[in-house]
Amino acid sequence: xxxPAQIIVEDVCHHYRPAVGREVLALESVSLQVREREFLALLxxxxxxxxxxxxxxxxFLPIKTGKILVDGKPVAGPGPDRGIVFQNFALFPWKTxxxxxxxxxxxxxxxREERExxxxxxxxxxxxxxxxxxxxxxxxxxxxxxVAIARTLAIDPRMLLMDEPFGALDAQTRSLMQSELLAIWExxxxxxxxxxxxVHEAVYLAERVAVMTARPGRIKTIVDxxxxxxxxxVHRTKVFVEKVDEVWNLVRDEAIKALEKRPP
Amino acid sequence: xxDIPVPxxxxxxxxxxxxxxxxxxxxxxxAASRLHLVSSxxxxxxxxxxxxxxxxxxxxxxxxxxxxxxxxxGAGLALAIVVGGALGIFMASSRTVNAMLGPLVELFYxxxxxxxxxVTALWLGFGDGSxxxxxxxxxxxxxxxxxxxGARGSDQHLTWSARSMGAGRLxxxxxxxxxxxxxxxxxxxxxxxxxxxxxxxSSELIVARQGFGYLIGYLGANGSYEAMFAVVLTxxxxxxxxxxxxxxxxxxxxxxxx
Numbered sequence: 001x002x003x004p005a006q007i008i009v010e011d012v013c014h015h016y017r018p019a020v021g022r023e024v025l026a027l028e029s030v031s032l033q034v035r036e037r038e039f040l041a042l043l044x045x046x047x048x049x050x051x052x053x054x055x056x057x058x059x060f061l062p063i064k065t066g067k068i069l070v071d072g073k074p075v076a077g078p079g080p081d082r083g084i085v086f087q088n089f090a091l092f093p094w095k096t097x098x099x100x101x102x103x104x105x106x107x108x109x110x111x112r113e114e115r116e117x118x119x120x121x122x123x124x125x126x127x128x129x130x131x132x133x134x135x136x137x138x139x140x141x142x143x144x145x146x147v148a149i150a151r152t153l154a155i156d157p158r159m160l161l162m163d164e165p166f167g168a169l170d171a172q173t174r175s176l177m178q179s180e181l182l183a184i185w186e187x188x189x190x191x192x193x194x195x196x197x198x199v200h201e202a203v204y205l206a207e208r209v210a211v212m213t214a215r216p217g218r219i220k221t222i223v224d225x226x227x228x229x230x231x232x233x234v235h236r237t238k239v240f241v242e243k244v245d246e247v248w249n250l251v252r253d254e255a256i257k258a259l260e261k262r263p264p
Numbered sequence: 265x266x267d268i269p270v271p272x273x274x275x276x277x278x279x280x281x282x283x284x285x286x287x288x289x290x291x292x293x294x295a296a297s298r299l300h301l302v303s304s305x306x307x308x309x310x311x312x313x314x315x316x317x318x319x320x321x322x323x324x325x326x327x328x329x330x331x332x333x334x335x336x337x338g339a340g341l342a343l344a345i346v347v348g349g350a351l352g353i354f355m356a357s358s359r360t361v362n363a364m365l366g367p368l369v370e371l372f373y374x375x376x377x378x379x380x381x382x383v384t385a386l387w388l389g390f391g392d393g394s395x396x397x398x399x400x401x402x403x404x405x406x407x408x409x410x411x412x413x414g415a416r417g418s419d420q421h422l423t424w425s426a427r428s429m430g431a432g433r434l435x436x437x438x439x440x441x442x443x444x445x446x447x448x449x450x451x452x453x454x455x456x457x458x459x460x461x462x463x464x465x466s467s468e469l470i471v472a473r474q475g476f477g478y479l480i481g482y483l484g485a486n487g488s489y490e491a492m493f494a495v496v497l498t499x500x501x502x503x504x505x506x507x508x509x510x511x512x513x514x515x516x517x518x519x520x521x522x
Contacts, residue, residue, distance in 0.1 A: 060424045078428040090421035094443045094520040103439075104429030135520045155429055 005033035012066035028216035041206035045258035049217030083157030087164040089144040091136040098132040104155035122150040142173035159191040214257035317494035333475040340399025348404035352411025377402030385471040403456035410452020414445025
């Protein structure tokens with residue numbers, strides 16, 4: 001707990017104007033601190049602004065109210081220190097797997113052979129050896145997300161921002177990808193902010209779960225979810241079930257509020 | 265790579281089947297003329313046209329006029345693709361630019377570009393310059409609109425991904441926005457390709473001393489109708505060939521979509 005926070009979000013508000021209708025307050029004075037090498041989940045009902053908060057940290061949206069510091073410096077745009085993984089994979093469809101993974105490396109001062117080796121290492125790491133020359137359209141959803149993760153890890157970012165990365169995958173693939181991500185995280189120990197609306201996923205992956213309120217999004221509570229997750233049957237352990245219950249109770253009220261707020 | 269098997273139909277249409285309507289058309293043309301169903305002045309027999317074509321080729325007239333035309337169309341089209349494509353991408357990249365240039369594009373898009381033939385002749389004379397300018401102006405907007413629509417449809421998450429991997433704005437535009445715009449951009453270029461032939465021949469018919477259009481007009485005015493038809497058919501064939509080659513190139517460029 002004595003570690004200095006790597007990401008500091010202070011009093012951030014965010015408005016946006018939809019194509020039709022009045023201005024919407026998406027985030028209302030959000031404050032949050034993320035420690036270095038921590039795995040933090042941002043959990044909340046859909047439309048609560050959790051992705052918006054992630055995009056603000058990523059530097060993709062302008063910060064109008066409040067401030068966000070990453071490694072002590074205010075965020076002023078995207079950068080290779082914060083790797084991003086999206087739900088829709090966001091692979092370059094006109095590039096092969098290999099070229100996708102090489103893309104970020106080509107922006108770095110590396111020698112050609114070094115880039116090629118690094119790219120291959122990360123393709124191997126996510127288990128896609130043999131698919132280097134495939135185009136994204138030829139891969140399954142799970143494979144696409146593996147490529148996206150390899151592409152982001154290859155540039156060696158200090159932080160990983162993950163925006164519901166497994167939301168578009170079927171249940172079996174999702175559960176496989178979760179344990180693989182955990183294994184990769186234990187190996188690389190990068191700071192991770194993981195946006196999800198899945199309580200099980202949040203409790204299983206994260207060390208802390210920040211529960212957000214329905215729109216306008218605020219941080220409601222932060223739940224400590226650090227316990228031994230090495231057990232393959234961890235989902236059935238008492239401590240896991242209790243944590244899920246605790247977090248679920250916090251989220252449920254917000255999910256109901258979010259439903260009521262939805263336009264008919 | 266997963267290959268989806270193509271279902272077999274009763275017979276696979278081969279080249280003979282595909283081009284048989286063309287053959288029937290050619291035979292009816294020949295017959296109509298030989299049997300005096302139509303005046304051989306209005307429609308000279310196809311065999312005579314073919315003979316005239318050979319003579320034109322041997323005299324070198326077809327080649328020299330053809331090369332002149334291809335140069336004009338190629339240069340005008342190349343300019344239209346570069347400038348029009350860049351303009352479309354630029355308009356899609358900024359709301360202000362779009363607000364400023366959008367109305368201008370909308371105003372000029374539906375204008376019949378052949379109306380500019382006298383204007384470009386007035387500015388640049390009877391030579392190559394006026395044709396190139398005309399084709400450039402006439403073909404630019406379809407390319408611009410294709411590039412604009414394609415670029416506007418590019419996935420924001422893709423542009424964000426490129427930016428977060430260290431690409432600057434210009435780099436990101438080239439690496440993400442341009443390839444995203446490619447399918448629609450290439451469609452716009454196909455329209456421009458067809459337009460370039462129309463504008464080329466019409467402008468050469470009116471104000472030129474060289475080119476396919478000039479040759480058609482000259483031969484027609486001198487009563488060499490067989491030769492005139494030979495040039496008309498040549499232009500049609502060159503246009504068809506250009507479109508076929510273009511389609512093959514597009515298919516190659518968009519391989520990744522399959």
